[in-house]
Amino acid sequence: MKATKYYLAAFVAFLIWGFFSLGLKPIHDYPSLDILFYRVFLGVVLMSLINIVFRRSIIKKDWTNFKNMLPNHKRQILFLTLGGSVLLMANWFFFIFVMNHVSVKAASFAYLVCPILTTVFAYFILREKLSNAQWTAVGISVFSCVLLSYNHFMDIFYSLIVAATYALYLVSQRKNSEMDKFLLLNIQLLVAGICMLPFYPVYSGALPTEGLFYGYLLIIVVVFTIIPLFLNLYALKGVSSATVGIMIYINPIINFLLAVFYFKEPVSVQQLSAYSLILVSIVVFNEKLLFRRHKKQLEV
Incomplete structure (x- = not known):
């Protein structure tokens, strides 16, 4: 029961991300x-306001804990936090580029490869x-990705980066x-924002004037970013990186369905077979959790 809330948090996160293309x-x-x-x-402005106005006690608590850490421990926290900002910033840029300028299916494929890499890295x-x-689930996933990559080299190239x-x-x-997860995310976005600020005047286009842009941007920031x-991050407190990683498959499956039924992108039998194998891999990877709970329900 204790781990269920962490599994649920990971599931809902990737369920939401699966519909990201509708906002983008x-x-x-x-x-x-x-x-x-x-x-x-x-994102920086909204999260900073929430933390400063409603969560000052948590900021003080985490700052006190950080000051009391040993120097080596402090350096590790700083390295992981700053490194996380860089990785998050890079991931967002490449994902937006692939989604808008390659294809929804290519963006979907990125998050098919991601669980395998997460499992290996972990x-x-x-x-x-x-x-x-x-x-075995990882092996099934690898095979499904090989099926999807056939004759789609550029998709694989962009997808591997994402x-x-x-x-x-x-x-x-x-x-x-060790840090509060909402505060950690705020700091990472703040660092990303500071790093990007000098590039904004040089690389940004004309200031958008359409209300449509800012409306969808607000949805992207709140619904598809902060939440x-x-x-x-909350899920990572209670379950392993590999488990959270395998949950990523929820995202591309929804992306794939949207690409086919909503955006009307063409689909082959080969792609349908690969996505079916991915569903099988999710069940196999989480078989202990799924079948243990089912067994307990039968016993009751």
């Missing part, structure tokens, strides 16, 4: 960098253990577990 596609005519700039800047960096069933940045972010933040990222 209507403003696809705007440059990817502009969307990234305003997404980060607005195994080698964090020494997280996986059961035989979970390694996947690697987010996989590394997940693994690094699993170790960065799911907070849930994602």
